[in-house]
Amino acid sequence: MKKWISLLAANFLGVFNDNFLKNAIIFVAIGWNLPSWLSQSQLIALVSASLVVPYLILSPLGGKLAVHYSKLKVFRVLKFIEFPIMAIACIAFLYEWVMVAMLAVLLMGIQSCLYSPAKYGLIRDIGGVEGSAFGSGMFETMAFLGILTGTVLASWLSDVYQVWVFVAVFMLLADAGYLVSLYIKADEPLPDRESSLTVNLFPWRFLRDSYQLAKSFKQVNAAVFGVSAFWLIGALLQMNIVIHAGKFYQVSNTATGLVMAFAAIGIAMGTWLSGVLTSKVKGKSLMLWGLTGMLVNLLIIVFLQINFQLFLVLIFLTACFGGLFQVPNLTVIQQADAGRKLGQLLAYMNLVIFIFVLLASVLFSITMLITNDNSFVVFGLIAGICLLTLLIVNRESRRVEG
DSSP: OGGGHHHHHHHHHHHHHHHHHHHHHHHHGGGSOOOTTOOHHHHHHHHHHHHHHHHHHHHHHHHHHHHHSOHHHHHHHHHHTHHHHHHHHHHHHHHTOHHHHHHHHHHHHHHHHHHHHHHHHHHHHHHTTTTHHHHHHHHHHHHHHHHHHHHHHHHHHHHTOOHHHHHHHHHHHHHHHHHHHTTOOOOOOOOOOOGGGOOOOSHHHHHHHHHHHHTTSTTHHHHHHHHHHHHHHHHHHHHHHHHHHHHTSOOOHHHHHHHHHHHHHHHHHHHHHHHHHTTTSOHHHHHHHHHHHHHHHHHHHHHSOOOHHHHHHHHHHHHHHHHHHHHHHHHHHHTSOOGGGHHHHHHHHHHHHHHHHHHHHHHHHHHHHHHTSOHHHHHHHHHHHHHHHHHHHHHHHHHHHO
16 A cells, blocks of 8 residues: 555645635635626536646647656656646635636646646556556545545635635645655656657547557447546536535535535545455446446435435435446556557546536536526436436447347
């Protein structure tokens, strides 16, 4: 376990910072002098989109960096760049400039996009093929603990708002993330800059080339779809919780943060459990259990009148089943015998994930506009996506077995 600590801590701090900044804007900026067209639901959609749009454009470049250069060096250099980005966020909060705040989120998205393939590639470099399932499970667990703490802290501090506290947290997180990255040790293959490992930097050509590359490895394309479907469901759920908790249950930002915390804890529990069970239970079974569990809990939320306490429990269970579904897909990708090309596969995964996450922002925004912010309809939409994914995964599993 000792060899994993620095990488897991760096992942935790990076995700913590992303989510603290995003949720700080969502909870605090709504009280600033905003344009008349910018409602809370539209602010949530725009902030979420700002964090993910870079993945649609720059994922090929992130993949190229992971293929051609030392993954550790790429990760450390880009973590250092977090300092000026957080300085921009501090200026936005000091002067209450919402567009500058969204610029900071956009820059964080660019930074995260560029180092993400290198970061995920280090899992196999540290744990090897045999440790990839455990490493993927723990990696995702720490990521969702980062989501948990970033969301809860942002929601709590927004209720006792002091701008200098936010400024201090922004800079401390950047400092801690960079320092921890310096202690990561990995046995990575030597960077290979041969022409045979060229990576197309045009997103759609990169997507096409990577899809063809992934076809060379069993079930990798199916796994990329599974991971992306998980993030589509999670992004919709996260955005909808903010609206549902505030409008339907009329609770405070702190209580809304508590719901988000239950979701993050649930995913962390599910990813940890999935990582432990992967050696004993078939990945296909874990995926089907996860999707079925999410579907059942979401249908209860949609069709039954439940109190806030039961809502918390159901969100926790939905998230836990989501984590159970997620890890087997990541394990398939990590175990692909792709050498340095694993960086391209991971960048391909990121690109598809964030196409799906951007789709979530679009679906959320449109659904809220046409239903007058009816959060129950969004929960129904998420349930429908779970059902569709369940049918696709089941069909793909039968095709492979046949």
